[in-house]
Amino acid sequence: MLIYRCCFIGLLLLAPVLGARAQAPADTLRRPRVVALDTVAVAPLAVDTQGWLLLDADIRQELGGAVANMYNFKFDRAERQFRSLRRRYPQHPMPYFLLGLNTWWKMMPSNLTDEKYDRLFLAYMDTAVAQAKHRYDADKNNYEACFFLAAAYGFEARLYGQRNALAKATLCSKRALGYIERSRDANGLSPEFLLGQGLFNYYADLVGEQHPWLKPVLLFFPRGDRVLGLQQVRTVAAEGFYTRTEARIQLIDILEGPREKNPAAAVAVCRQLLAEFPDNAYVQREYAKLCFVSGDVPQCIQTSQQLLDKINLGLPGYEATSGRYAAYYLGYYNQFYHRNLAAAKDNYLRCIVFAETSGQTQQRYYVFANGNLAKIALEEHDEAAARRYYQAVVEHADRSLPIRAEAEKYLRPKKGR
Structure with missing residues (x-):
């Protein structure tokens, strides 16, 4: 958290x-x-x-x-x-x-x-x-x-x-x-x-x-x-009075981290916290992320939609960062699970807007949203849109990401043009 x-x-x-x-x-x-x-x-x-x-x-x-x-x-x-x-x-x-x-x-x-x-x-x-x-x-x-x-x-x-x-x-x-x-x-x-x-x-x-x-x-x-x-x-998470909740928040980070590699246990702790604090934007976003990583599609979709709904209501703490996460997850599921490309494009564009309004265009979900929009554009034979989205990937993606190499390859001048 x-x-x-x-x-x-x-x-x-x-x-x-x-x-x-x-x-x-x-x-x-x-x-x-x-x-x-x-x-x-x-x-x-x-x-x-x-x-x-x-x-x-x-x-x-x-x-x-x-x-x-x-x-x-x-x-x-x-x-x-x-x-x-x-x-x-x-x-x-x-x-x-x-x-x-x-x-x-x-x-x-x-x-x-x-x-x-x-x-x-x-x-x-x-x-x-x-x-x-x-x-x-x-x-x-x-x-x-x-x-x-x-x-x-x-x-x-x-x-x-x-x-x-x-x-x-x-x-x-x-x-x-x-x-x-x-x-x-x-x-x-x-x-x-x-x-x-x-x-x-x-x-x-x-x-x-x-x-x-x-x-x-x-x-x-x-x-x-x-x-x-x-x-x-773990002892503090179970027995603490003042520190109990904070210990559980730290436990989520530990359990999902590269040492313990136990996202299922992290999900369980996060679910408990969210039951106690349903309007904590940070915990709710963490829960959506953990569900996305662990493959719990129904819960991720439900939680992501709740995040966007609370942003629309203007609740405290529900703002662009949470919107960037939630919109990307919904875009991803619409693209690869439901094959609803119109809804996927809408969600990815919302992710991009959230990232740009908060100055977080170097974050991966912004890059992946542009990359996936480029792929959708190619499916729809819209080369101009594909080039535009791939150009955004090149401008903002870390060089270690495969999507960056993919974008550079596509934008490379082709023989015969």
């Missing part, structure tokens, strides 16, 4: 704290898990947690609906509830972090390409950092402060990575990893603290390969453990 597509390290770093946005509704509260004290560095009662909103049962009860609203893209409702929390706790990092998360999810449907929320998002995260740092400086055992510091720096690292501000991304990454490591002792206090470590364990060995510029940062931290990391993420 989410996600290491923007900046691998940002994904690792934001994990332990995303849960502040990921709590379940109040009617799904779970009993506290029993923790074996010999498995954690600090026994739960050994730390003074007075004043920690993260572990406050009343705050959890109050914010359950607010976070559910945010995940269901009812941003205005969620913001009013988070602002109410800020009025009562103006010196605590949690309300600023939650307001930042609410802003972050407004950015998610565009795959973080929309920059209009950047300044507001960074302002909220910077304020969360300032409030958390004040608490940490006063008490080095304040693991709640570490939780928010790792979260805020991790999100900032991810955004800076997306914006190609690598120096800032590296600095924020180093700081976030440091606070993740310092909060390791808090594992026994709450499963919330496990998610960051779980994702670090799972991805640590890949980060240096994908982003060599981060190797100097990673030298100061323990090596990862893929098996342990996956186990920790």
Whole structure:
């Protein structure tokens, strides 16, 4: 959802704290898990947690609906509830972090390409950092402060990575990893603290390969453990309160990824999320994509049509990026399954319009839509249209794509002309 597509390290770093946005509704509260004290560095009662909103049962009860609203893209409702929390706790990092998360999810449907929320998002995260740092400086055992510091720096690292501000991304990454490591002792206090470590364990060995510029940062931290990391993420997905939903979103990425290669399991997790948050454009788009990849034609068609319908209704988060996906899938099925070329052309043209209006013409679905339109044009003996669509492929497709070679071959001057 989410996600290491923007900046691998940002994904690792934001994990332990995303849960502040990921709590379940109040009617799904779970009993506290029993923790074996010999498995954690600090026994739960050994730390003074007075004043920690993260572990406050009343705050959890109050914010359950607010976070559910945010995940269901009812941003205005969620913001009013988070602002109410800020009025009562103006010196605590949690309300600023939650307001930042609410802003972050407004950015998610565009795959973080929309920059209009950047300044507001960074302002909220910077304020969360300032409030958390004040608490940490006063008490080095304040693991709640570490939780928010790792979260805020991790999100900032991810955004800076997306914006190609690598120096800032590296600095924020180093700081976030440091606070993740310092909060390791808090594992026994709450499963919330496990998610960051779980994702670090799972991805640590890949980060240096994908982003060599981060190797100097990673030298100061323990090596990862893929098996342990996956186990920790699954634990949080099952037992977490704040981090449960975020863990499931991360689990989708893990299960469908090149390591686990288990798209069926990813579909199952995504289906559960969509049942809880039916108006989350990002999750619904992910579900459509997973259905397309796994060959579930009826579900992909149904979900894609729902995406387009919600775009037409102007629902929050349903915009050009989701439209580009949905229109391509419907075009593909109409072309290759139903042989309805008129409908296929209409869908592909909608995909192209969505991509062009959002400035995403370098994306593959835009290229494939043009390539498939060229093939339809050839079937209809419309050479002028075929050349036009193949020319768009040449201008926008990566050289590694076979469709690029196909387009270049067609556009090559033919003998005898």
